[in-house]
Amino acid sequence: MGNDIDYRLVLASASPARRALLSAAGIDAEVMVSGVDESVVEAADAYELCLALARMKARAIAAELPPDPGILVLGCDSVLAFDGQIFGKPANAEEAAKRWEMMRGRSGVLHTGHHVTGLVSGRQAEAVGTTVVHFSDITDAEIAAYVASEEPLNVAGSFTIDGRGAAFVERIEGDPGNVIGLSLPLLRKLLIEMDVSITALWRA
Ligand SMILES: Nc1nc2c(ncn2[C@H]2C[C@H](O)[C@@H](COP(=O)(O)OP(=O)(O)OP(=O)(O)O)O2)c(=O)[nH]1
Numbered sequence: 165m166g167n168d169i170d171y172r173l174v175l176a177s178a179s180p181a182r183r184a185l186l187s188a189a190g191i192d193a194e195v196m197v198s199g200v201d202e203s204v205v206e207a208a209d210a211y212e213l214c215l216a217l218a219r220m221k222a223r224a225i226a227a228e229l230p231p232d233p234g235i236l237v238l239g240c241d242s243v244l245a246f247d248g249q250i251f252g253k254p255a256n257a258e259e260a261a262k263r264w265e266m267m268r269g270r271s272g273v274l275h276t277g278h279h280v281t282g283l284v285s286g287r288q289a290e291a292v293g294t295t296v297v298h299f300s301d302i303t304d305a306e307i308a309a310y311v312a313s314e315e316p317l318n319v320a321g322s323f324t325i326d327g328r329g330a331a332f333v334e335r336i337e338g339d340p341g342n343v344i345g346l347s348l349p350l351l352r353k354l355l356i357e358m359d360v361s362i363t364a365l366w367r368a
Contacts, residue, residue, distance in 0.1 A: 244321030
């Protein structure tokens with residue numbers, strides 16, 4: 165991809181957290197929500213699942229856009245691998261509480277799949293960011309209060325590290341942005357694979 169192209173990023177995600185991470189890093193991404201049915205995807209494990217979903221979201225949006233060589237579409241998907249299970253967003257408050265009863269005092273791996281595709285070049289790059297998350301041994305009352313806050317209901321793994329959930333995460337091993345939903349150092353590497361510098365996406 166040449167350097168004389170005016171690159172723009174389209175974020176194929178409804179996640180306000182992902183958009184905020186990009187904006188704080190100087191990138192004003194246009195948001196286009198794919199609305200794909202994530203339930204149709206089968207995968208061997210959390211790593212493959214989040215990558216397949218990220219790819220599906222990005223490709224669904226790419227198919228809707230005009231063939232502009234400057235447009236790069238980014239799809240992401242986050243899941244928590246815990247105790248041999250795959251936790252996306254909880255189905256309801258009961259599931260969020262049940263998960264925390266299992267998670268407290270233990271650790272899991274948050275995987276975020278990233279897929280970038282160039283519309284005209286057809287080039288693409290993808291990778292999974294992984295971050296180990298160590299959960300605090302919180303009480304039943306804290307679980308009940310956290311679930312009642314409704315925060316854990318809308319996030320993969322039923323926890324955040326930058327919201328109320330931050331009080332319940334002892335430490336992480338890896339990129340914090342990856343837990344929130346998008347790893348910027350990983351995005352930089354994917355863009356390099358496509359001969360694009362992340363600095364080319366910075367707002368003027
Ligand atoms: N602020 C924040 N959000 C988090 C954290 N962990 C997970 N999330 C959010 C980011 C995503 O919105 C959501 C992960 O679910 P998905 O990867 O399926 O994305 P989502 O369904 O939100 O949007 P999308 O499918 O990409 O249109 O959970 C965290 O630590 N902090």
